[in-house]
Amino acid sequence: MKYAAPRPLSDPEKAARKLLEIANATEAVQDGRIFIETINGQFLFKEGGTPEEYSAGLACAVAKGWLWKHESGTYVKFAPVGAEMFA
Numbered sequence: 001m002k003y004a005a006p007r008p009l010s011d012p013e014k015a016a017r018k019l020l021e022i023a024n025a026t027e028a029v030q031d032g033r034i035f036i037e038t039i040n041g042q043f044l045f046k047e048g049g050t051p052e053e054y055s056a057g058l059a060c061a062v063a064k065g066w067l068w069k070h071e072s073g074t075y076v077k078f079a080p081v082g083a084e085m086f087a
Helices: 012-025 036-046 051-063 080-084
Strands: 067-069 075-078
Touching (some): 012 036, 012 051, 012 067, 012 075, 075 080
16 A cells, blocks of 8 residues: 655645745845746746645735735735745
8 A cells, every 4th residue: 555745845834935935045126026937937846846735835925924926926025024034
């Protein structure tokens, strides 16, 4: 009988923290904007996350006030609380 190994990013808060780490390592462009595709690509392909884990992590980061997501969905910015985590 095979058992599935627990996924490291299945917890939304852990996924949100990984997204924050990726966003912190990404160079922001105009006015502190971080394009969503740079975070998305690294999370899905480099870190091995799933689209569901990505969505849950991003929603958690926005709900906790760590990231601010533009209504168009094209970029995010660090909220003051999220920026303090890396200060």
